[in-house]
């Protein structure tokens with residue numbers, strides 16, 4: 001693959017071992033150009049290890065990664081000016097002032113963004129002269145993001161970009177990422193925030209113990225998981241014994257019944273058939289689709305399920 005067809009990131013069967021720990025266990029993924037892919041997974045699922053392979057900080061023990069069509073380790077020097085990397089732990093000079101750090105990174109770039117604009121957008125103007133190590137955790141995060149973006153990268157790696165940020169900074173960060181995407185920049189990010197993934201990501205990869213547990217767009221992942229909750233309004237005080245043999249059913253208030261659990265078409269017919277069989281007078285039925293959080297929780301606590309692919 002060359003030229004415009006080249007994916008921003010292509011990982012094939014990557015394995016990463018740290019001593020006896022297999023952090024990444026045969027992961028494949030693709031970030032097409034101009035798209036945002038979110039890696040989700042519990043602590044220790046292998047997200048950062050996978051990111052390090054893509055960033056060229058280490059080779060996979062087996063498998064392959066290509067970034068903008070290049071080898072992230074072998075072609076590191078060629079790639080670095082085209083990448084924006086935001087590390088989980090700042091990684092910049094702790095004794096230098098915030099403004100100095102940003103301007104230093106801007107000086108490395110051929111066509112940097114306006115550093116004043118970035119300081120203003122990310123609320124860092126007030127701490128421009130403060131040394132990095134004296135910044136709050138959230139301010140360090142914001143500066144690391146500014147550093148990642150200042151060189152107008154083609155591809156950005158963001159490891160938990162909004163961790164430790166307050167609500168305002170989080171929303172600014174989300175807006176910046178959306179602007180990047182609108183400009184055709186590709187983004188690979190890790191997050192623990194389901195709303196962050198749902199809002200930003202075109203594609204989501206859920207990792208569990210080093211493996212891909214599910215992959216798809218947020219809509220595909222939630223649609224594949226089906227209906228999570230059915231609410232039925234009918235006569236109050238029904239004897240629910242027959243319905244409870246298969247499902248969790250609660251009369252939440254007189255005449256309001258909540259039926260929980262995955263419901264496919266057959267399951268829905270069974271539930272409504274039960275109401276018909278007991279001669280209940282049903283006046284309303286509503287359903288709640290599973291959220292990305294429901295899907296995530298069921299995948300990270302149960303057996304591996306491929307939602308797509």
Ligand SMILES: Nc1ncnc2c1ncn2[C@@H]1O[C@H](COP(=O)(O)OP(=O)(O)OP(=O)(O)O)[C@@H](O)[C@H]1O
Pocket residue numbers: 018019021022023041042043044045046047048049050
């Ligand atoms: N440099 C390292 N040396 C030794 N073990 C490591 C190293 N980096 C990661 N690991 C181990 O690899 C596994 C995966 O860690 P990784 O940081 O990739 O997970 P993660 O999904 O990013 O977790 P978190 O959400 O907590 O950041 C963990 O068991 C971790 O202890």
